Amino acid sequence: MSDRSARAPGRVSHRGIVLHFTGDPDDPEHGAEHTHLYEDGVLVVEDGRVVHAGRWHDRPRVPGAPERVEDHRGDLILPGxxxxxxxxxxxxxxxxxxxxxxxxxxxxxxxxxxxxxxxxxxxxxxxxxxxxxxxxxxxxxxxxxxxxxxxxxxxxxxxxxxxxxxxxxxxxxxxxxxxxxxxxxxxxxxxxxxxxxxxxxxxxxxxxxxxxxxxxxxxxxxxxxxxxxxxxxxxxxxxxxxxxxxxxxxxxxxxxxxxxxxxxxxxxxxxxxxxxxxxxxxxxxxxxxxxxxxxxxxxxxxxxxxxxxxxxxxxxxxxxxxxxxxxxxxxxxxxxxxxxxxxxxxxxxxxxxxxxxxxxxxxxxxxxxxxxxxxxxxxxxxxxxxxxxxxxxxxxxxxxxxxxxxxxxxxxxxxxxxxxxxxxxxxxxGLQGVIGGFSPGCEADFTVLDLGATPALRRRMDTAHDVHDMLFALMVLGDERSVRTTYVTGRPLYRRGADPYTPYPT
CATH class of the missing domain: 3.20.20.140 (Metal-dependent hydrolases)
Structure with a gap:
């Protein structure tokens, strides 16, 4: 089992394809405003909470402090x-x-x-x-x-x-x-x-x-x-x-x-x-x-x-x-x-x-x-x-x-x-603003998904027209094998290859 006394690892910037929502993307009036998709994106996490989600080059920096980055480029970072x-x-x-x-x-x-x-x-x-x-x-x-x-x-x-x-x-x-x-x-x-x-x-x-x-x-x-x-x-x-x-x-x-x-x-x-x-x-x-x-x-x-x-x-x-x-x-x-x-x-x-x-x-x-x-x-x-x-x-x-x-x-x-x-x-x-998204202050519960986790997915991604086509392929062809890492309050509690009955130790 994981060590619950372990701290989330300070401030970490997770780089990858970042997607989250602030409402229904199919809302006829506001759907586009509710969809936040960054193909070269970043999720910044500190003390188990979301600090920022957006484009990689627009990420907030702490002057004089070293930046810790986890590189998930090519993977999708999605709320848990x-x-x-x-x-x-x-x-x-x-x-x-x-x-x-x-x-x-x-x-x-x-x-x-x-x-x-x-x-x-x-x-x-x-x-x-x-x-x-x-x-x-x-x-x-x-x-x-x-x-x-x-x-x-x-x-x-x-x-x-x-x-x-x-x-x-x-x-x-x-x-x-x-x-x-x-x-x-x-x-x-x-x-x-x-x-x-x-x-x-x-x-x-x-x-x-x-x-x-x-x-x-x-x-x-x-x-x-x-x-x-x-x-x-x-x-x-x-x-x-x-x-x-x-x-x-x-x-x-x-x-x-x-x-x-x-x-x-x-x-x-x-x-x-x-x-x-x-x-x-x-x-x-x-x-x-x-x-x-x-x-x-x-x-x-x-x-x-x-x-x-x-x-x-x-x-x-x-x-x-x-x-x-x-x-x-x-x-x-x-x-x-x-x-x-x-x-x-x-x-x-x-x-x-x-x-x-x-x-x-x-x-x-x-x-x-x-x-x-x-x-x-x-x-x-x-x-x-x-x-x-x-x-x-x-x-x-x-x-x-x-x-x-x-x-x-x-x-x-x-x-x-x-x-x-x-x-x-x-x-x-009734927990919007707490879980399910990357607005500042949300709990840093998220998953990193491998878009090419299976041979079928890899071939499909190679021929995808754009990132939206890739997301659809993930939705209909993906499964547990697509999950690379699952984070809870900023800590990795599962990594692919670990026994799912024994979550990854922090």
Whole structure:
């Protein structure tokens, strides 16, 4: 493991191709202003913070002081990736058959998550997961652990040992157990909703806002607690209301927590949720409306998937006959008004056949969107691989005219893709200006990407028309092999060739 007592190496100028964003590059009015690309650029870092990003020849110099330079010419220097949706307890189900969401959960996921009752097993899995995130260039992750408090504690301990920024929480589940005819093993549920809530409060008290490495002169908070109801169906109404109260009260006290959950991932699942809640006397307009009524939708809340957000809700025998009327457009409006974010999980959406994410609708309505690998329905830790799937899903959606009978064909540019994986994730978390970019004062979390990491990439780069063509090739052909070095607060915690399970010692 790395030595957390080691200091970031003073003032360092990192020379290479520098790219970062201060907003959505596809914004029709201000996109060009939001894109900062320097082909011969420099990122100046001091004491774990960004001092300057710009052209190499315009870099600030300290009179009389020797200049330390790390030469990355030919490589891309990019803010560390922000992965907005990861399941720590699903690391062992990656690559398991999963034709549909609900059977896959029952047959594969729930049995695997039961292993996390063992704190030692959970700690070892967390160590591996965090190492593989670093090896993929990820420096911030939004993580759902499991329902077991000891597993969440073990995860936080491992993240603190690396000084990695995580927003994470114990999952809340107290409904749909097998004893009541549901699919969730009773041993995976909180004993009662009160017990689950008490564990959440205790973990938030002990870990939220935990400071970074002792050497950090800024005393940065690297651990954020995330109130984490898994779904609206697997929590009772009292559990959701208690979670919402905790989330709101923390904001009122000036120490806001985050919140996360799954939303409109699978069309059948979404309809089933509303039917189940109807049987419990909850007659919601939509799946999102359930969370909003409980006070969980707001700034620093991130909702994973949202594939069917913006579509008309189906009417089946499982539907709630008492559901209030209201178009699905109201959900996008609600997310924007509340300041909530969305995690786009293209790999898992494709893998489980869930559908096509309405990226352009959500961004057009001003909803913050970040990228999520969604381990373990996601099949890899690399945000670059996820961006390949994001591009594929976006253009594939053009082949379904029943869903888009009019309007232009949709695609995904390299700039918007890399924005989603960096600044977009920061915006979804409400952490723009802290991570995800190179504005002065941002934490110096960044990755250096080898544009010619594979034979295919090298040939493609040799024939690229310009740097934008190179970036697109990286987005669709790159993966973990492209990551040369990952820096956290200015310190290299991973170098290519090192074992990803043992981050590079500082």
């Amino acid at each position: 990736f922000v992965d907005t949706h990861v399941h720590a307890a699903q690391i062992d189900v990656m690559g398991t058959p999963g034709a549909q969401l609900l059977p896959w959960l029952t047959q594969r996921v729930y049995p695997a998550e039961l292993r996390f009752r063992d704190p030692a097993y959970a700690a070892a899995a967390a160590r591996d997961l965090l190492g593989m995130l670093l090896a993929a260039g990820t420096t911030t992750a939004v993580v759902s652990t499991s329902t077991h408090p000891d597993a969440a504690e073990a995860f936080f301990a491992e993240a603190l040992a690396l000084d990695l920024r995580v927003v994470a929480g114990k999952e809340l589940m107290d409904a749909c157990g097998t004893s009541s005819g549901g699919p969730v093993p009773d041993a995976l549920l909180d004993p009662t909703w009160e017990k689950g809530h008490e564990a959440t409060v205790d973990l938030a008290r002990r870990f939220h806002g935990r400071r970074g490495a002792p050497h950090d002169p800024y005393g940065s908070s690297r651990i954020g607690y995330c109130v984490s109801p898994r779904t609206a169906a697997t929590s009772t109404l009292p559990a959701l209301e208690a979670a919402g109260a905790l989330y709101r009260e923390s904001a009122a006290a000036g120490e806001p927590l985050w919140a996360q959950g799954h939303l409109m991932e699978n069309r059948y699942e979404a309809d089933r949720v509303l039917g189940l809640l109807c049987g419990r006397g909850v007659h919601a307009r939509s799946y999102l409306d359930v969370f909003d009524r409980c006070g969980l939708v707001g700034p620093r809340s991130v909702w994973a998937h949202c594939v069917w957000l913006g579509e008309d809700y189906p009417t089946t025998p499982a539907s709630c006959p008492h559901r209030p009327a209201g178009g699905a457009d109201l959900d996008r409006e609600l997310l924007r008004e509340r300041g909530a974010g969305v995690a786009f999980c293209p790999t898992s959406n494709l893998y489980l056949g869930s559908g096509f994410f309405p990226l352009h609708r959500l961004r057009g309505d001003g909803v913050p969107v970040g990228l999520g690998t969604d381990i373990g329905a996601g099949t890899g830790f690399s945000p670059l691989r996820a961006l390949h799937d994001a591009y594929t899903a976006t253009v594939l959606g053009n082949g379904f005219p029943a869903e888009r009978p009019t309007g232009p064909r949709r695609s995904l540019s390299a700039l918007r893709g890399l924005y989603l994986a960096t600044r977009g994730g920061a915006e979804a978390l």
